[in-house]
Amino acid sequence: xxxxxxxxxxxxxxxxxxxxxxxxxxxxxxxxxxxxxxxxxxxxxxxxxxxxxxxxxxxxxxxxxxxxxxxxxxxxxxxxxxxxxxxxxxxxxxxxxxxxxxxxxxxxxxxxxxxxxxxxxxxxxxxxxxxxxxxxxxxxxxxxxxxxxxxxxxxxxxxxxxxxxxxxxxxxxxxxxxxxxxxxxxxxxxxxxxxxxxxxxxxxxxxxxxx
Numbered sequence: 001x002x003x004x005x006x007x008x009x010x011x012x013x014x015x016x017x018x019x020x021x022x023x024x025x026x027x028x029x030x031x032x033x034x035x036x037x038x039x040x041x042x043x044x045x046x047x048x049x050x051x052x053x054x055x056x057x058x059x060x061x062x063x064x065x066x067x068x069x070x071x072x073x074x075x076x077x078x079x080x081x082x083x084x085x086x087x088x089x090x091x092x093x094x095x096x097x098x099x100x101x102x103x104x105x106x107x108x109x110x111x112x113x114x115x116x117x118x119x120x121x122x123x124x125x126x127x128x129x130x131x132x133x134x135x136x137x138x139x140x141x142x143x144x145x146x147x148x149x150x151x152x153x154x155x156x157x158x159x160x161x162x163x164x165x166x167x168x169x170x171x172x173x174x175x176x177x178x179x180x181x182x183x184x185x186x187x188x189x190x191x192x193x194x195x196x197x198x199x200x201x202x203x204x205x206x207x208x209x210x211x
Contacts, residue, residue, distance in 0.1 A: 012068070016063055017046055017063045017064070017065070020109055025111070025112065027050060027051040028049075028051070029049045029090065029108075030046060030108065031046070031091070032044055032045065032046040033045050033082070033096050033104065033107065035079060037078055043078075047060075047075075047082060048060065049086060049091060055086075056073070057069055057075075059075045059077075071085055071086050072084065073085070079098055079099060080098040081097050082095070082096050083095050117194040136188075138181075138185055139185060139188050142181050145181060
C-alpha cells in the first residue's frame with residue numbers, strides 16, 4: 001500500500017495549484033510563505049488543505065505541487081520544515097519551523113475564510129474583540145453544561161458504575177436549547193481556530209462537541 005501511495009503521489013508532483021474560488025471558502029484552506037530556496041532565490045510555498053477532497057495537506061512551491069501527506073504533516077523545506085495540522089473545526093497549525101526551532105505562521109491566501117476573518121479584525125478591532133469574547137463565553141457555558149452530562153455517560157459504564165456508582169446530571173435542557181448550544185459551540189470553535197487562539201480549559205469544550 002505504501003509503495004502504491006508513493007507512486008500515486010509521485011505521479012501528481014508538479015501539478016499546478018488551482019486558483020482559489022469564492023465557492024470554496026467553507027472547505028478549502030490555503031496558506032503561504034516566502035522562503036529562500038536552495039540557490040538563495042525566494043520561493044513561495046503554499047500549504048493547502050481541502051476538506052471537500054481527501055483532507056490531506058498538500059505543499060506547493062511557486063505554484064507547483066511538491067508533495068502531499070496525511071495530517072498531521074511535516075514537509076522538509078530549505079532551512080527547516082512546514083508543519084500542518086487540523087481539528088474538526090479547521091486548521092489548527094500551519095507553521096514554518098526553522099532549523100534553530102523558531103516558528104513563523106504562514107499567512108492565509110487572500111479570499112480564504114482565514115483571510116476574511118483576519119481582514120475583519122484589522123478593520124474592526126473592537127468588533128473583533130467582542131466576537132472573540134463572545135466565543136469564549138459560549139464555550140464556557142457549553143463546558144458547564146457538558147461536564148455533568150459527560151460524567152453521567154461515564155458512570156453508566158458497567159465497570160465504573162459497579163465501583164463508583166452512577167451519577168445523574170442536574171442539567172436537563174429542552175432539545176431546542178441543547179441543539180442551539182451545540183451549534184453555537186461549533187461556531188465559537190470555528191472562530192477560535194480562524195484566529196489561532198487556544199486555551200486548554202476554554203477549548204476543552206470542543207472535545208465534547210466532537211463526540
